[in-house]
Amino acid sequence: MVKVNGKEIDIAGKTVEEYISSTDFDPKRIAVERNGEIVPKAQYGETILAENDVVEVVSFVGGG
Amino acid sequence: MIPSEKDMMAALEQRHGREIQKKFSTATVAVCGLGGLGSNVAIAIARAGIGKLILIDFDRVDITNLHRQQYKACQTGIYKTDALYENLKEIAPYIMLETHTMRINEGNIGEILKDADIICEAFDDAESKAMLVNKILETMPEKYLVAASGMAGFDSADNIKTRRITDKFFICGDGISDVNDGIGLVSSRVMVCAAHQAHVILRILAGIEE
Numbered sequence: 001m002v003k004v005n006g007k008e009i010d011i012a013g014k015t016v017e018e019y020i021s022s023t024d025f026d027p028k029r030i031a032v033e034r035n036g037e038i039v040p041k042a043q044y045g046e047t048i049l050a051e052n053d054v055v056e057v058v059s060f061v062g063g064g
Numbered sequence: 065m066i067p068s069e070k071d072m073m074a075a076l077e078q079r080h081g082r083e084i085q086k087k088f089s090t091a092t093v094a095v096c097g098l099g100g101l102g103s104n105v106a107i108a109i110a111r112a113g114i115g116k117l118i119l120i121d122f123d124r125v126d127i128t129n130l131h132r133q134q135y136k137a138c139q140t141g142i143y144k145t146d147a148l149y150e151n152l153k154e155i156a157p158y159i160m161l162e163t164h165t166m167r168i169n170e171g172n173i174g175e176i177l178k179d180a181d182i183i184c185e186a187f188d189d190a191e192s193k194a195m196l197v198n199k200i201l202e203t204m205p206e207k208y209l210v211a212a213s214g215m216a217g218f219d220s221a222d223n224i225k226t227r228r229i230t231d232k233f234f235i236c237g238d239g240i241s242d243v244n245d246g247i248g249l250v251s252s253r254v255m256v257c258a259a260h261q262a263h264v265i266l267r268i269l270a271g272i273e274e
Contacts (some may be wrong), residue, residue, distance in 0.1 A: 023142035029190045033195045035231050050099040056229055058197070063216040063243030063256070064188035 004055045012051040017044040031058045069158045076110035076113040085268045093220035098144040102186030103134035104258035110152050116160035122167045132251035185211035210264050214238040215257035217247030224256045236260035
């Protein structure tokens with residue numbers, strides 16, 4: 001299981017890109033942090049989520 | 065009468081303590097975007113005696129900004145960098161200010177922000193926010209970054225929170241209230257979010273990070 005924004009999800013083995021595309025997250029409006037480190041945008045397709053990873057998807061909305 | 069630099073420093077030291085004030089006075093903070101968030105953040109931390117601010121915005125003060133941004137009606141039409149420079153110098157005459165009247169993009173971020181200890185993301189467009197945050201986290205991991213997302217509308221001010229995402233990355237806001245959902249920005253709630261950002265910046269500088 002991978003913990004994403006506090007919830008356990010069965011996505012170990014998927015890439016970050018595969019996971020994000022299965023959600024409502026807009027890839028242009030997010031930053032993804034895995035185990036305390038940023039996942040560079042260019043590496044979403046090759047970063048494979050492992051069992052027990054802790055992921056935070058920070059999503060931006062407009063206004064400021 | 066404008067107080068002397070020595071008297072203003074003495075008043076700040078009395079308020080914050082000499083040790084913390086030294087940390088504030090020697091800090092450089094960059095504010096990216098000088099709208100409802102950025103103009104309020106800049107004024108709050110300038111009042112606290114931050115040594116130097118780097119202010120970045122490409123836009124001019126518009127009549128639709130006046131309900132929430134720290135500009136005066138007479139400043140309508142001038143660049144926000146120039147207007148905020150004037151206002152900050154009236155509030156904190158001895159602060160050092162560096163202004164950049166331009167759009168930040170992936171190509172110029174590194175040069176503009178290289179001297180900042182802490183970077184405040186205060187844009188209004190969601191994709192610009194994400195671009196800035198990703199670029200900083202990827203290429204300048206040594207910098208502290210304080211971003212914001214979700215502060216529009218009339219929902220409770222208590223829903224605005226500060227979250228620590230990594231050691232050096234903080235985000236303020238409710239995470240969901242989008243200006244494009246038609247609720248618009250309300251001055252008091254934007255100020256709450258800006259105050260969260262300013263407060264995290266001061267806490268980081270003071271060495272209080274738990």
